[in-house]
Amino acid sequence: MAKKADIPVAKNQTIEAEFEDVTHDGQGVAKADGYPLFVPGALPGERGTVRVLKTNKSYGYGKLLELAVESPDRRIPPCPVYHQCGGCQLQHMSYAAQLRMKEKHVRDCLQRIGKIAHADIRPIIGMGDPWRYRNKVQVPVGMKDGELVAGFYRERTHKIINMDRCLIQMEKTDEVVQKVKELCGNLQIPPYDEERHEGVLRHIMVRYGLATREIMVVLITRTDEIPNRKKLVRGIVEAFPDVKSIVQNINPKRTNVILGEETRVLWGRDVIYDKIGDIRFAISAQSFYQVNPVQTRVLYEKALEYAGLTGEETVIDAYCGIGTIALFLAGRAKKIYGVEVVPEAVADAKRNAELNGIRNAEFAVGKAETVMEQWYEAGLRPDCIVVDPPRKGCEPSLLETILKMSPQRVVYVSCNPATLARDLRILEDGGYRTEAVQPVDMFPQTKHVEAVVRMTLKEQEI
Ligand code: SAH
DSSP states (O other), X not given: OOOGGGOSOOTTOEEEXXXXXXXXXXXXXXXXXXXXXXXXXXXXXXXXXXXXXXXXXXXXXEEEEXXXXXXXXXXXXSSTTHHHHOSOXXXXXXXXXXXXXXXXXXXXXXXHTTOOOSOEEOOOBOOSSOSSOBSEEEEEEEEETTEEEEXXXXXXXXXXXXXXXXXXXXXXXXHHHHHHHHHHHHTTOOBOXXXXXBOSEEEEEEEEOTXXXXXXXXXEESSSOOTTHHHHHHHHHHHOTTEEEEEEEEOOSSSSOOOOSEEEEEEEOSEEEEEETTEEEEEESSOOOOSOHHHHXXXXXXXXXXXXXOSOOEEEEESOTTTXXXXXXXXXXXXXXXXXXXXXXXXXXXXXXXXXXXXXXXXXXXXXXXXXXXXXXXXXXOSEXXXXXXXXXXXXXXXXXHHHHOOXXXXXXXXXXXXXXXXXXXXXXXXXXXXXXXXXXXXXTXXXXXXXXXXXXXXXXX
């Protein structure tokens, strides 16, 4: 490890740097006499002037002051607030370069962390149009110079920056937010003041069902009462005939958590509907629902293909959320069991099964690692297990239960290539072979990447 004296650069020093690589979250990597410097916004192949901001033992951080040589992948970020918002990290690179970088990240993790050399890693599936894909938006509301503003918190602060449009949001959700903002301003509905814990309107949330065009508006308030509530509701409904649900969610607490516990319908239904493939989903204000419906379908089709079902199989969908993958697979399976830790999501899953006339799906509330162990003890031996865990990956005990259940197939859907690779290694050591890996870009312009993996139980050697 380098001693202080060995570090070739010092804080506040200005150097000429050449960028060799980019990290998976969009920071350029330059080497100063072999010492890596991470510089946000720089791209491989670029050269420029960098100020050293911080030096650690084995790497440091810098700020790009000026570019001498630009990469052909460099783009001018189309969003005017790209640098203040922090929601997107990759708008300064071409979409082709984003895809290349994400695919490489999956490949690198599998090789370095998973030590998986043999898997067939397919070219990443990107979007034809990598903008305007999100179906849900939630914006904080505040007051600036006597005007109601809504937009986003400046990165790492609680200062609200007003925003007229967000280029990764579907146009419709943008339009609705702007209208609600205008109506609330005109009707003098007081925005929430975080410091004093006063005022009414905390957040505006809009959800849009791309397949059905149905719109939900959620007004998140500190108080029970909304001044001029009826006029506000009328204004929204008159402006957007596709609004099918307006609900109020009350969050009286001093907290960063957006939604409170109580939700009441102000107008229309408590849910909107959407479809992925042939499956209909009822989505409430609190439901977890994938935000990129176009790529979600691509991802689930891949999961279905990798599951290789014939109609005779028993399947487990672990970390099932509102049952999306389970319901997508149900038509090709004999029986499917879903397990999820959030009780409201499981209630949605059951309701969605009913909505689609699906009778071979059963859902349980609980930790996947606990419930699956109970199922194992009760004798359940599925043919296929699908897991779709949060970023931290699967609990080791759940992987052990998978090995004991020894299904022919495991389909792993992951939003974090590093934990994916770690978990695949454990399953490989337990007798599975990673056959195919399909990265999918669910979140263009951001650093996130999703992947779906097919693993098959190796033939027992005698
Ligand atoms: N498969 C779903 C949701 C995936 S997100 C979809 O595609 O829509 C991951 C889910 O895992 C979340 O719903 C989260 O609530 C749930 N979860 C997190 N930890 C869990 C655990 N230990 N056991 C079961 N579910 C868990």
